[in-house]
Amino acid sequence: MTHMSSDSLPSPVPANTGRTTRLFFLIITAYFAGQVILRLLLGGALETDEAEMLLMTPGFRWGYGPQLPLYNWIQTGLFSIFGETLFALSLLKNMLLWATYALLFLGLRAYVSARVAALTALSLFLIPDIAWEAERATTHSNMLLATISASFAAFLWALKTRNWRYWALFGLAMGLGGIAKYNFWAIPTGLTLAALTLAPLRSALLSPRILISPVLALAIVAGPYLWMANNPDLALSSVGKMAISEQVSPLVPEGVPLYFQGLFILLLLPMLVSALMWLASRHRPMQSGTREISTLFLRAGAILAIIGLAIVWLADVGHVTPRWLLPIVIPIVIGVFLRLTPRLSPLAMRGYLGALVLFALLVCTGLTLDRYKDNARRDLDFAPLAQAIEEMALPEDTLIVTDFYIGGNLARLRPDWTIRSDLPASARSETAVHILLISRALQTDAQLQRLATQVGWPHAAQAIYDSGEQIALPFHHGDRSQPLRLLYGAME
Structure with a gap:
């Protein structure tokens, strides 16, 4: 000064x-x-x-x-x-x-x-x-x-x-x-x-x-x-x-x-x-x-x-x-x-x-x-998603791939799970042979399978996928829900 x-x-x-x-x-x-x-x-x-x-x-x-x-x-x-x-x-x-x-x-x-x-x-x-x-x-x-x-x-x-x-x-x-x-x-x-x-x-x-x-x-x-x-x-x-x-x-x-x-x-x-x-x-x-x-x-x-x-x-x-x-x-x-x-x-x-x-x-x-407010991002309840994944009884080394919003909130509830974003090449270094793909936007199994390729999962081309399933996450306030599609795949 x-x-x-x-x-x-x-x-x-x-x-x-x-x-x-x-x-x-x-x-x-x-x-x-x-x-x-x-x-x-x-x-x-x-x-x-x-x-x-x-x-x-x-x-x-x-x-x-x-x-x-x-x-x-x-x-x-x-x-x-x-x-x-x-x-x-x-x-x-x-x-x-x-x-x-x-x-x-x-x-x-x-x-x-x-x-x-x-x-x-x-x-x-x-x-x-x-x-x-x-x-x-x-x-x-x-x-x-x-x-x-x-x-x-x-x-x-x-x-x-x-x-x-x-x-x-x-x-x-x-x-x-x-x-x-x-x-x-x-x-x-x-x-x-x-x-x-x-x-x-x-x-x-x-x-x-x-x-x-x-x-x-x-x-x-x-x-x-x-x-x-x-x-x-x-x-x-x-x-x-x-x-x-x-x-x-x-x-x-x-x-x-x-x-x-x-x-x-x-x-x-x-x-x-x-x-x-x-x-x-x-x-x-x-x-x-x-x-x-x-x-x-x-x-x-x-x-x-x-x-x-x-x-x-x-x-x-x-x-x-x-x-x-x-x-x-x-x-x-x-x-x-x-x-x-x-x-x-x-x-x-x-x-x-x-x-x-x-x-x-x-x-x-x-x-x-x-x-x-109705349908607020901060009002979505992610606990049912974590419970649904646990009920699937997936192998411990399963790689979860989803967007930032879903993935970060899921990681907050289950910090020991391996979760990667849906950015291109985000999973190219992963060695896991099991993958769970989660999306709010992609509605078909074929689209989710392409997501595995997009993120660079090394086993995307050889993996065998189950039939996808749909779940709905509730909001804490209001009657609306957020639909999600889940698809599990693995190397056989």
């Missing part, structure tokens, strides 16, 4: 900086601790991403499948301390969300006051995929968020101080982000290109000290990326999510409107709130102290939006999920709120904080309703 100069602040550092900082950290700590408690109280089955962790954490490995390994590594460590429990799952998810806000705040303090940094950091809560989806369902995307904020923090302090230690931290953040999520690489790209367009920041980037950043980043990602190169069948097994067309495409690919739709969904609430804040504060003078740093973020977001559109268009991407666009949206939201928060009127301040409190209450209420 000693490196800040008065001309880089929107106003002199207020006397209550320490109080603002303590209050900010108290609020985010209390909120995310409360979310851990709420998840434990609600209980129920695991969401798909949570269940995935029970199947994809067999120990410390360079790779686990299509997802990059950083989240799996940390989750494996927490499992070793707390066991494969709901607490360990919820703790990591919320620790990362806490770090997202905390690191962004610390990074912004390089250029702005504690008040502006806190109000801007909290603006991320207005992005639906951060406030809601990251709490309800996602895992690896939470690691993406934390490494994005870490990169922002290191980059801003490196620009401010030009100290090689912050460039080293930026390299560390880049390396960790590079093994968190593939779309993380948009962040250093956008920051670098945007900073090059700003004369006061350009000289910092042209310093030889910056070279330590890519060197450290490459050292961190080398192991996992070499594993990917040697295991392309596992590493690229989810590329189909993008639905990249191999045929002659129309002038405007299907993914282009989905791209704009995703940006609209993520930006709607932040832009609506910021517009109301501007209306309530439009007669107050602009503060020049945040213009440079806000321009950096806004240009980074604009550059990434153009690059993202070009990729979707030229690659003929047929499917775009909004959360893939978070590296584009986050800099835009930060840039907008850096412009607005220094000039907020008392009315706008109260309205903004009130909106954040209201949204937090809505998230908690929504999570509770989502747990008990």
Whole structure:
């Protein structure tokens, strides 16, 4: 903090900086601790991403499948301390969300006051995929968020101080982000290109000290990326999510409107709130102290939006999920709120904080309703499935293959069973000569037999299969059920 100069602040550092900082950290700590408690109280089955962790954490490995390994590594460590429990799952998810806000705040303090940094950091809560989806369902995307904020923090302090230690931290953040999520690489790209367009920041980037950043980043990602190169069948097994067309495409690919739709969904609430804040504060003078740093973020977001559109268009991407666009949206939201928060009127301040409190209450209420709504994923009872398998009296070495949701929840009940996911090549190293295939979607024995081949089970071609059977799993609340098809096969 000693490196800040008065001309880089929107106003002199207020006397209550320490109080603002303590209050900010108290609020985010209390909120995310409360979310851990709420998840434990609600209980129920695991969401798909949570269940995935029970199947994809067999120990410390360079790779686990299509997802990059950083989240799996940390989750494996927490499992070793707390066991494969709901607490360990919820703790990591919320620790990362806490770090997202905390690191962004610390990074912004390089250029702005504690008040502006806190109000801007909290603006991320207005992005639906951060406030809601990251709490309800996602895992690896939470690691993406934390490494994005870490990169922002290191980059801003490196620009401010030009100290090689912050460039080293930026390299560390880049390396960790590079093994968190593939779309993380948009962040250093956008920051670098945007900073090059700003004369006061350009000289910092042209310093030889910056070279330590890519060197450290490459050292961190080398192991996992070499594993990917040697295991392309596992590493690229989810590329189909993008639905990249191999045929002659129309002038405007299907993914282009989905791209704009995703940006609209993520930006709607932040832009609506910021517009109301501007209306309530439009007669107050602009503060020049945040213009440079806000321009950096806004240009980074604009550059990434153009690059993202070009990729979707030229690659003929047929499917775009909004959360893939978070590296584009986050800099835009930060840039907008850096412009607005220094000039907020008392009315706008109260309205903004009130909106954040209201949204937090809505998230908690929504999570509770989502747990008990009709046909909720967390409401499915997996005990009858475990009992049905036990009644089949299968050999102890039977390999069970199913999707993440079914497999992870089954592993939670029977941790000693051998369960693998339905990802391509996931069972290629298994030596078991007995297999049980379970599916929610595949309805015929022939389809399930092809699943054995898809996952690379070595005995798929020679195995003899029994007739499949259908069971229905009940929900704890409501009259609906989830049909499952089971097929047993063995080498004779």
